[in-house]
Amino acid sequence: MALQGASLxxxxxxxxxxxxxxxxxxxxxxxxxxxxxxxxxxxPSFAGNKKEKSGLSVRPIRAQTxxxxxxxxxxxxxxxxxxxxxxxxxxxxxxxLGLATAKALAETGKWNVIMACRNxxxxxxxxxxxxxxxxxxxxxxxxxxxLESVRQFVDTFRHSGMPLDVLVCNAAVxxxxxxxxxxxxxxxxxxxxxxxxxxxxxxxxxLDDLTKSEYPQRRLIIVGSITGNTNTLAGNVPPKANLGDxxxxxxxxxxxxSSSMIDGGEFDGAKAYKDSKVCNxxxxxxxxxxxxxxxxxxxxSLYPGCIAETGLFREHIPLFxxxxxxxxxxxxxxxVSEEExxxxxxxxxxxxxxxxxxxxxSWNKNSSSFENQLSKEASDKEKARKLWEVSEKLVxxx
Numbered sequence: 001m002a003l004q005g006a007s008l009x010x011x012x013x014x015x016x017x018x019x020x021x022x023x024x025x026x027x028x029x030x031x032x033x034x035x036x037x038x039x040x041x042x043x044p045s046f047a048g049n050k051k052e053k054s055g056l057s058v059r060p061i062r063a064q065t066x067x068x069x070x071x072x073x074x075x076x077x078x079x080x081x082x083x084x085x086x087x088x089x090x091x092x093x094x095x096x097l098g099l100a101t102a103k104a105l106a107e108t109g110k111w112n113v114i115m116a117c118r119n120x121x122x123x124x125x126x127x128x129x130x131x132x133x134x135x136x137x138x139x140x141x142x143x144x145x146x147l148e149s150v151r152q153f154v155d156t157f158r159h160s161g162m163p164l165d166v167l168v169c170n171a172a173v174x175x176x177x178x179x180x181x182x183x184x185x186x187x188x189x190x191x192x193x194x195x196x197x198x199x200x201x202x203x204x205x206x207l208d209d210l211t212k213s214e215y216p217q218r219r220l221i222i223v224g225s226i227t228g229n230t231n232t233l234a235g236n237v238p239p240k241a242n243l244g245d246x247x248x249x250x251x252x253x254x255x256x257x258s259s260s261m262i263d264g265g266e267f268d269g270a271k272a273y274k275d276s277k278v279c280n281x282x283x284x285x286x287x288x289x290x291x292x293x294x295x296x297x298x299x300x301s302l303y304p305g306c307i308a309e310t311g312l313f314r315e316h317i318p319l320f321x322x323x324x325x326x327x328x329x330x331x332x333x334x335x336v337s338e339e340e341x342x343x344x345x346x347x348x349x350x351x352x353x354x355x356x357x358x359x360x361x362s363w364n365k366n367s368s369s370f371e372n373q374l375s376k377e378a379s380d381k382e383k384a385r386k387l388w389e390v391s392e393k394l395v396x397x398x
Contacts, residue, residue: 100342
């Protein structure tokens with residue numbers, strides 16, 4: 001989800017922030033009578049771990065996982081190759097861009113959408129509210145702020161027996177007004193820990209599943225942001241994305257032994273989001289470099305346009321939420337509805353003309369897609385390699 005122009009308004013509306021840290025709201029998950037249910041003890045709080053003088057208290061989250069799965073076609077293997085629907089996992093599909101994309105794909109009748117979300121019941125209600133046919137979607141619990149939950153999700157998905165054809169890393173945390181950092185279950189700063197590290201582990205674990213798929217076009221898509229690109233106007237509005245030498249990331253982003261920011265600087269909620277988007281785009285390129293030729297999988301990122309009216313801004317100041325949509329509609333002319341952005345992302349998932357790997361897709365004023373250019377930092381090959389290696393260590397893959 002992109003935030004074109006968000007910083008433009010933010011920089012002119014310097015309203016004093018509250019002194020209390022921002023924490024994400026979470027709704028408790030309840031057991032659901034479904035074909036396959038995994039139950040465990042689940043702590044719904046994102047912000048339970050905070051920086052304290054006595055040290056960081058980190059308690060692992062046991063995620064409750066519940067799924068509803070459509071009937072599996074019992075046809076022969078050859079029939080499945082030609083007749084079955086494609087299976088696409090979309091993280092953060094209970095609202096915003098993720099939900100709009102799920103709807104756009106499901107309505108074609110050619111896709112089964114796995115809605116990977118923190119709040120199982122919210123996702124079910126959202127799918128029904130927008131009219132997604134029951135036979136075209138599956139809901140599975142995934143909390144990207146818990147690496148344990150990511151691993152549980154992968155296990156649950158594999159137990160479902162469904163192949164994986166496309167993975168869309170869409171979910172994001174954005175806390176622009178936070179004065180102090182909050183942390184994931186493993187003690188990473190929340191924005192980077194969720195948007196980058198959670199998706200990094202998920203993508204690495206599911207790469208084998210994508211490789212095994214016999215679907216004609218297999219893809220791994222990571223949603224980027226124009227605000228992470230400093231070669232754009234929006235990307236040059238302070239605070240600008242900057243990963244530096246990754247010293248904060250290498251130190252664990254825990255705010256104790258190291259900074260909670262990737263570059264080792266002072267915490268800034270808006271910058272943390274932008275930094276995480278640079279990580280997303282660097283990760284896509286490193287996937288392309290390491291695996292495209294070997295697997296044939298398409299790796300891509302995109303900026304679907306400025307979705308000025310979205311739940312991603314729920315933690316922003318009220319005045320920003322009032323002024324940002326008309327600012328984008330009538331001043332920058334960059335406004336894009338959630339529905340339109342969802343259709344664009346759906347094309348990156350399924351359109352044969354958008355199958356080129358290693359591309360950062362964008363759309364012009366005529367709503368035509370094109371291969372956009374990433375900033376110097378977001379296309380730095382050496383930084384992408386180092387980010388990959390440090391991330392592997394942090395998520396336990398190295």
